[in-house]
Amino acid sequence: xxxxxxxxxxxxxxxxxxxxxxxxxxxxxxxxxxxxxxxxxxxxxxxxxxxxxxxxxxxxxxxxxxxxxxxxxxxxxxxxxxxxxxxxxxxxxxxxxxxxxxxxxxxxxxxxxxxxxxxxxxxxxxxxxxxxxxxxxxxxxxxxxxxxxxxxxxxxxxxxxxxxxxxxxxxxxxxxxxxxxxxxxxxxxxxxxxxxxxxxxxxxxxxxxxxxxxxxxxxxxxxxxxxxxxxxxxxxxxxxxxxxxxxxxxxxxx
Amino acid sequence: xxxxxxxxxxxxxxxxxxxxxxxxxxxxxxxxxxxxxxxxxxxxxxxxxxxxxxxxxxxxxxxxxxxxxxxxxxxxxxxxxxxxxxxxxxxxxxxxxxxxxxxxxxxxxxxxxxxxxxxxxxxxxxxxxxxxxxxxxxxxxxxxxxxxxxxxxxxxxxxxxxxxxxxxxxxxxxxxxxxxxxxxxxxxxxxxxxxxxxxxxxxxxxxxxxxxxxxxxxxxxxxxxxxxxxxxxxxxxxxxxxxxxxxxxxxxxxxxxxxxxxxxxxxxxxxxxxxxxxxxxxxxxxxxxxxxxxxxxxxxxxxxxxxxxxxxxxxxxxxxxxxxxxxxxxxxxxxxx
Numbered sequence: 001x002x003x004x005x006x007x008x009x010x011x012x013x014x015x016x017x018x019x020x021x022x023x024x025x026x027x028x029x030x031x032x033x034x035x036x037x038x039x040x041x042x043x044x045x046x047x048x049x050x051x052x053x054x055x056x057x058x059x060x061x062x063x064x065x066x067x068x069x070x071x072x073x074x075x076x077x078x079x080x081x082x083x084x085x086x087x088x089x090x091x092x093x094x095x096x097x098x099x100x101x102x103x104x105x106x107x108x109x110x111x112x113x114x115x116x117x118x119x120x121x122x123x124x125x126x127x128x129x130x131x132x133x134x135x136x137x138x139x140x141x142x143x144x145x146x147x148x149x150x151x152x153x154x155x156x157x158x159x160x161x162x163x164x165x166x167x168x169x170x171x172x173x174x175x176x177x178x179x180x181x182x183x184x185x186x187x188x189x190x191x192x193x194x195x196x197x198x199x200x201x202x203x204x205x206x207x208x209x210x211x212x213x214x215x216x217x218x219x220x221x222x223x224x225x226x227x228x229x230x231x232x233x234x235x236x237x238x239x240x241x242x243x244x245x246x247x248x249x250x251x252x253x254x
Numbered sequence: 255x256x257x258x259x260x261x262x263x264x265x266x267x268x269x270x271x272x273x274x275x276x277x278x279x280x281x282x283x284x285x286x287x288x289x290x291x292x293x294x295x296x297x298x299x300x301x302x303x304x305x306x307x308x309x310x311x312x313x314x315x316x317x318x319x320x321x322x323x324x325x326x327x328x329x330x331x332x333x334x335x336x337x338x339x340x341x342x343x344x345x346x347x348x349x350x351x352x353x354x355x356x357x358x359x360x361x362x363x364x365x366x367x368x369x370x371x372x373x374x375x376x377x378x379x380x381x382x383x384x385x386x387x388x389x390x391x392x393x394x395x396x397x398x399x400x401x402x403x404x405x406x407x408x409x410x411x412x413x414x415x416x417x418x419x420x421x422x423x424x425x426x427x428x429x430x431x432x433x434x435x436x437x438x439x440x441x442x443x444x445x446x447x448x449x450x451x452x453x454x455x456x457x458x459x460x461x462x463x464x465x466x467x468x469x470x471x472x473x474x475x476x477x478x479x480x481x482x483x484x485x486x487x488x489x490x491x492x493x494x495x496x497x498x499x500x501x502x503x504x505x506x507x508x509x510x511x512x513x514x515x516x517x518x519x520x521x522x523x524x525x526x527x528x529x530x531x532x533x534x535x536x537x538x539x540x541x542x543x544x545x546x547x548x549x550x551x552x553x554x555x556x557x558x559x560x561x562x563x564x565x566x567x568x569x570x571x572x573x574x575x576x577x578x579x580x581x582x583x584x585x586x587x588x589x590x591x
Contacts, residue, residue, distance in 0.1 A: 048484075048485050049484065049485075050481050050484055050485065052400075068489070069484060069487050069488060069489045069490070070487040070489070072487070073485060073486055073487030074487070076485070077485060078481075078485040080481075083478075083479060083482075085478075086477070087477045087478075087527075087532035088531055088532050089474065089477075089531070089532050089533065093474070093533065097471070097474065097475050097478075097486055098486065100471055100472075100475060100486050100487055100488065101486065101487030103471070108471050134531075150486075154486065154487075
């Protein structure tokens with residue numbers, strides 16, 4: 001279980017996330033939506049230790065502040081946007097990097113278990129046959145699947161998503177979100193997803209958090225939280241009307 | 255891949271033999287091998303080889319070529335570590351202040367005439383100052399930026415480097431009679447060193463290789479960026495300090511013995527990455543081999559091209575290295591664009 005108590009985090013002494021508390025149970029997903037600059041990504045960075053913060057982040061009752069980098073990586077993994085790749089590693093090597101935190105010994109060689117795990121993850125994302133290919137030779141969609149496999153290879157308790165669907169076509173967007181939703185449910189883990197696309201956010205989880213100016217504007221089941229008024233309040237525009245206009249275009253499609 | 259590695263090994267050994275064979279007197283490679291076997295293992299009979307040839311090989315050319323090889327290896331591994339750790343293809347002992355620190359150390363020794371260790375005063379001062387300069391740069395970087403981000407480290411290294419260079423210049427401007435001596439040291443040379451430097455530097459190279467290989471996975475991961483490395487569980491601060499100090503140890507000790515020889519530390523890792531891929535379990539040891547080979551070749555050119563005049567090896571590596579580096583760097587860009 002992930003628990004945040006009064007977390008404040010920001011840059012250059014200015015808090016972007018302001019005294020935020022929340023809980024995500026095992027087996028649950030939480031989607032976070034809100035306008036640019038409301039502190040969504042900052043919140044994720046604080047949870048996975050990329051940003052120092054005040055307050056408490058607990059995973060399974062343990063404070064992350066006291067964890068060593070490897071211990072923290074065993075609890076929390078992050079899947080972000082695709083970043084450009086400059087070095088030519090094989091698909092297999094990149095996914096094996098997810099096992100780093102599990103490797104011991106002087107030279108940290110992968111164990112049988114690490115190899116089996118990587119095979120499983122690569123099979124899951126349907127890239128086992130491409131394992132020897134250089135990641136430079138992959139399409140954006142394939143590359144993001146490699147990174148998903150690397151994230152899964154960490155075998156974490158919580159996966160954080162920071163706009164992971166950018167640069168992906170619709171099919172992969174839906175596949176990725178559906179997969180992670182089921183992963184949380186079946187493995188009894190948690191997923192927290194920051195997504196700009198409200199439709200994808202609603203697809204990821206029944207639980208949604210609307211964020212505004214570093215604080216929780218509303219949190220709960222989609223039916224209770226997402227309303228025309230709430231969205232307008234958070235985004236300072238009539239989101240619902242814009243969506244309806246979009247769907248009107250679809251309605252007449254042959 | 256295995257075949258490529260074997261080819262590189264053969265090229266390295268061939269280059270060494272070739273460099274040892276060529277000189278004022280040319281000696282056949284077979285004779286060289288026999289002399290080496292006889293001197294090291296006591297195998298075979300070398301009565302038919304003239305004592306002069308035997309002495310030239312054993313006392314002059316072999317130690318010189320091996321020193322060039324070891325130094326080239328040290329500089330290249332140092333460069334490879336810095337480039338990967340700082341995620342900057344231009345990071346090197348030169349941009350991080352190691353060489354300017356060593357220069358100032360050497361200048362201080364030449365200028366003051368101090369001699370605390372016979373023969374080793376200059377190398378010791380160069381090494382200590384080279385290491386100290388980089389440690390100061392890293393310490394300041396960590397004070398400014400608690401996360402010790404790469405750009406902070408590189409910028410701080412360059413600032414300190416320029417500052418230290420100015421101090422060396424100041425020293426030379428104030429005491430012009432030492433200027434020539436300092437400049438000659440700065441130009442770099444592997445000549446007339448005999449065996450002791452190799453006995454000191456080879457174990458340092460071995461140690462550096464061992465530490466770098468110990469962290470090959472961390473370096474692989476760090477090429478994906480600092481945030482990724484952290485979320486995958488790499489203890490960034492500790493790994494960075496360990497690796498950068500190792501790099502400084504390698505380049506600092508090499509520079510302290512042979513002076514400033516540039517560009518090998520940029521070119522060798524770059525070529526290795528292009529041919530053998532990015533994995534550091536290969537990049538590190540093969541950079542040593544590639545760097546060593548390039549340095550032996552550069553020294554061969556330096557001492558033969560204007561015979562009997564000898565050119566400073568640092569000039570050769572820069573004259574050939576700069577355009578070559580520009581070529582391979584931009585050719586790669588075109589490919590990925």
